[in-house]
Structures are given as structure tokens and as C-alpha cells.
Amino acid sequence: MKITVLGAEEYALKLSRLGSASEGITKKAVYRAADVVADAVKANLQAMPVVDNNYNIYAYQQHKKARMSEAQRDGLVESFGISRMQNDGGYINVKLGFDGYNSIQTQKYPQGQPNVLIARIYENGGSTAEKQPFIKPALNKTRKAAQQKMAEVIDEEMSKLMR
Numbered sequence: 001m002k003i004t005v006l007g008a009e010e011y012a013l014k015l016s017r018l019g020s021a022s023e024g025i026t027k028k029a030v031y032r033a034a035d036v037v038a039d040a041v042k043a044n045l046q047a048m049p050v051v052d053n054n055y056n057i058y059a060y061q062q063h064k065k066a067r068m069s070e071a072q073r074d075g076l077v078e079s080f081g082i083s084r085m086q087n088d089g090g091y092i093n094v095k096l097g098f099d100g101y102n103s104i105q106t107q108k109y110p111q112g113q114p115n116v117l118i119a120r121i122y123e124n125g126g127s128t129a130e131k132q133p134f135i136k137p138a139l140n141k142t143r144k145a146a147q148q149k150m151a152e153v154i155d156e157e158m159s160k161l162m163r
Contacts, residue, residue: 026092027085029153033146034082034094040138045077048134065130072118075102079115
């Protein structure tokens with residue numbers, strides 16, 4: 001008995017193209033999912049209730065907890081972004097985070113407050129600042145949507161290669 005499969009070479013060629021393109025497809029999917037999460041973090045930040053910076057000076061003097069000021073929020077929104085792609089031992093990932101300084105200059109921070117510090121303070125709260133989380137709610141809200149976006153990108157790219 002002899003079995004002949006027509007198009008086997010073409011199918012093998014498509015599979016080899018898929019194998020060589022898999023890292024690029026993965027990277028594209030990860031970036032698109034990161035966009036979904038990043039958009040939610042920025043939306044949460046922009047919707048954050050803020051106070052005038054003078055309120056925080058008064059709160060500090062009265063030993064009360066500070067709240068996020070408009071200048072702090074604006075610094076976070078402007079500095080928020082997605083890092084370059086990393087391949088850590090076969091794990092493709094990006095990081096979302098904050099860079100630089102906001103416009104509030106103090107004696108301790110003459111070039112402005114570090115945005116990463118401000119984000120951490122308000123996300124987790126502290127002895128001098130109220131907890132105002134904006135990252136964790138965005139992650140919880142977008143987890144399934146980000147996974148769906150990755151699946152869509154992978155399916156789309158695979159179908160392009162298999163045509």
C-alpha cells in the first residue's frame with residue numbers, strides 16, 4: 001500500500017516559516033497586550049481625583065496624609081511608557097513603568113520628585129500619603145482583554161503565514 005500526500009512539501013515549508021517567525025509573532029503579541037494594559041493605567045491616572053499642591057503642604061504641616069496633586073499626576077501620565085522588548089532566558093516580556101521627574105521641586109528633590117517614587121507611594125500608600133491605587137485595578141480590569149489581544153495577534157499572524 002502506498003500513500004501520497006499532495007502538498008506535503010508546501011505544508012512543511014509553511015511550518016518551517018512559522019517556526020522561524022514565532023519569536024517575531026510573540027513579540028508583536030506581547031506589545032499589543034501591553035498597549036491594552038498601558039491604556040487602562042493611563043485612563044486610571046487621568047481619572048484620578050487630585051488636590052492642589054498647597055493642600056499637600058498644609059496636610060504635611062498638620063501631620064495628615066497627602067493626596068496626589070495635579071502636578072504629580074501629570075508627571076506620571078507624561079512619564080508612563082512601555083520598555084523595550086526583553087528576552088529573559090526564553091521569556092519574552094516588556095515592562096510598564098515611569099521615568100524621569102515631575103515638576104514639583106523640593107529641597108530633597110531639586111530637579112523634581114522621581115515619578116517612580118510617586119507612583120509607588122500612591123499605589124501602595126504610606127505613612128505620609130493616602131493609598132490611591134491605579135495600577136492594580138488596571139491590571140485586574142485588563143487581564144482577560146490583554147490575553148484576548150495576544151491570541152488575536154497570534155491567530156492573525158499565523159493565518160498570514162499559512163496562506
